[in-house]
Amino acid sequence: MNKPIGIFDSGVGGLTVAAAIKRVLPNESFVYFGDTRHSPYGDKSEDTIRGYSDRITDFLLAQDCKAIVIACNTASALAYTFLTQKYPDVPIINVVDPVVAHVGSKINNKVGIIATRATTKSGIYRKKLRKLNAKLQVVAAATPLLVGVVEEGFTNTKVSQGAIETYLGSKKFSDVTTLILGCTHFPLLQKEIETFYNGRAEVVDSPELVAHYLKYRLAQTQLLEASLMPNYSFYVSEFTDNFNRVAKMFFGEDISLEEKML
Amino acid sequence: MNKPIGIFDSGVGGLTVAAAIKRVLPNESFVYFGDTRHSPYGDKSEDTIRGYSDRITDFLLAQDCKAIVIACNTASALAYTFLTQKYPDVPIINVVDPVVAHVGSKINNKVGIIATRATTKSGIYRKKLRKLNAKLQVVAAATPLLVGVVEEGFTNTKVSQGAIETYLGSKKFSDVTTLILGCTHFPLLQKEIETFYNGRAEVVDSPELVAHYLKYRLAQTQLLEASLMPNYSFYVSEFTDNFNRVAKMFFGEDISLEEKML
Numbered sequence: 001m002n003k004p005i006g007i008f009d010s011g012v013g014g015l016t017v018a019a020a021i022k023r024v025l026p027n028e029s030f031v032y033f034g035d036t037r038h039s040p041y042g043d044k045s046e047d048t049i050r051g052y053s054d055r056i057t058d059f060l061l062a063q064d065c066k067a068i069v070i071a072c073n074t075a076s077a078l079a080y081t082f083l084t085q086k087y088p089d090v091p092i093i094n095v096v097d098p099v100v101a102h103v104g105s106k107i108n109n110k111v112g113i114i115a116t117r118a119t120t121k122s123g124i125y126r127k128k129l130r131k132l133n134a135k136l137q138v139v140a141a142a143t144p145l146l147v148g149v150v151e152e153g154f155t156n157t158k159v160s161q162g163a164i165e166t167y168l169g170s171k172k173f174s175d176v177t178t179l180i181l182g183c184t185h186f187p188l189l190q191k192e193i194e195t196f197y198n199g200r201a202e203v204v205d206s207p208e209l210v211a212h213y214l215k216y217r218l219a220q221t222q223l224l225e226a227s228l229m230p231n232y233s234f235y236v237s238e239f240t241d242n243f244n245r246v247a248k249m250f251f252g253e254d255i256s257l258e259e260k261m262l
Numbered sequence: 263m264n265k266p267i268g269i270f271d272s273g274v275g276g277l278t279v280a281a282a283i284k285r286v287l288p289n290e291s292f293v294y295f296g297d298t299r300h301s302p303y304g305d306k307s308e309d310t311i312r313g314y315s316d317r318i319t320d321f322l323l324a325q326d327c328k329a330i331v332i333a334c335n336t337a338s339a340l341a342y343t344f345l346t347q348k349y350p351d352v353p354i355i356n357v358v359d360p361v362v363a364h365v366g367s368k369i370n371n372k373v374g375i376i377a378t379r380a381t382t383k384s385g386i387y388r389k390k391l392r393k394l395n396a397k398l399q400v401v402a403a404a405t406p407l408l409v410g411v412v413e414e415g416f417t418n419t420k421v422s423q424g425a426i427e428t429y430l431g432s433k434k435f436s437d438v439t440t441l442i443l444g445c446t447h448f449p450l451l452q453k454e455i456e457t458f459y460n461g462r463a464e465v466v467d468s469p470e471l472v473a474h475y476l477k478y479r480l481a482q483t484q485l486l487e488a489s490l491m492p493n494y495s496f497y498v499s500e501f502t503d504n505f506n507r508v509a510k511m512f513f514g515e516d517i518s519l520e521e522k523m524l
Contacts, residue, residue: 036305043298044500117503145414151404152407158420158428159424159425162420162421
């Protein structure tokens with residue numbers, strides 16, 4: 001059947017998820033949509049983010065996508081339930097649930113979450129973790145500057161180090177045993193954050209967990225592809241120099257973009 | 263007549279200009295519009311920014327504004343000429359020209375400009391400075407992370423210091439004699455940047471220069487106000503926690519917001 005997987009994000013961050021899907025599911029094709037015209041989602045309202053997510057999902061389904069991956073924590077937090085209700089026949093995966101399933105089963109755990117303002121405000125991780133394991137201690141903080149630090153290529157500098165220390169050096173975060181990277185930009189800071197915790201906390205990012213969960217869902221619904229010639233398409237709602245510049249950093253290789261205003 | 267001045271920006275940064283206008287023109291009323299729904303403008307295209315600027319100007323004129331201040335470097339760079347052509351009877355002030363007039367007349371000067379990506383790409387400062395003084399040496403760099411540093415309240419930390427050193431420590435910038443802060447967020451970093459240059463460069467920001475130029479233009483067109491009861495209104499295209507949080511930092515006092523989607 002060779003139908004692609006649809007993946008979307010507010011911009012470039014979801015490419016870390018796309019890259020993991022390419023590694024874990026090397027036979028699958030995908031269509032990626034980065035909503036650069038409306039990026040970043042992190043400071044926008046629930047209604048606005050639902051509207052954008054709906055239009056993008058509609059576009060991806062029109063491209064014959066067999067499943068949708070919301071590769072953006074903010075849209076996962078604010079638009080996932082809406083999308084599953086509107087498109088009940090399509091497997092829709094968010095980036096929150098696989099992480100919650102991985103982390104929530106551990107006992108005696110203190111979990112920290114760092115994310116955008118909108119994701120943090122939604123309380124999505126806290127609610128889902130507590131539902132799974134009421135004994136978990138959960139702390140969360142919005143760390144929006146880390147998004148810019150990554151996009152500007154300021155990883156492994158005094159800037160990234162200072163921002164990580166300021167955000168995570170608080171008493172609230174210093175004794176967590178698990179830290180969830182609740183934004184698809186943050187895998188690029190994973191090693192530095194691990195260095196900061198120096199083995200005291202497990203640092204969990206979503207791309208690999210999401211890719212494995214997607215594999216399971218596709219197998220379950222008999223949608224796995226055996227194609228040896230997968231095809232990758234990348235759309236943005238607005239060409240930006242920035243997307244071109246950082247896409248390789250996030251996806252691991254050069255990509256060619258098409259512009260599609262929705 | 264008591265007509266207000268219309269001031270707009272992509273978000274909160276233009277409040278530094280509004281604050282300067284309040285100081286320099288204490289009798290004038292103003293209506294401020296922060297386009298938070300579409301913020302930031304810095305990575306968007308020329309057409310998109312013109313469209314937003316046009317809708318906002320239209321709204322401000324419908325509020326009976328007698329003059330328009332584009333309190334955003336990106337919109338000044340990309341939409342000013344368009345707006346002056348579309349609204350030829352309204353005094354329209356941008357934040358670039360007063361700075362160019364101040365800096366361009368100096369001889370033997372090497373001028374550096376730091377700004378958003380869109381402003382930098384437009385080359386607006388370079389073009390206007392060179393037109394005024396063909397002998398000027400001009401260097402420019404996009405420093406988008408400094409916007410986030412200011413909005414996150416990371417001024418006067420290792421993070422701001424590291425970002426300033428990384429952006430301005432290059433050979434290109436180390437020997438400038440004047441540095442233009444080409445973004446309305448950057449006045450909040452002025453002292454740190456002055457410390458970095460340690461007297462070797464004059465650091466020029468726009469708010470005071472723009473307010474004084476506005477005063478001159480209003481006097482010239484007999485539009486100066488003598489009211490002793492000025493009135494200030496603040497609109498945003500979308501309520502965001504962030505705007506509320508940082509508005510005081512930029513404007514210097516609490517403000518009350520109305521939401522107006524355009």
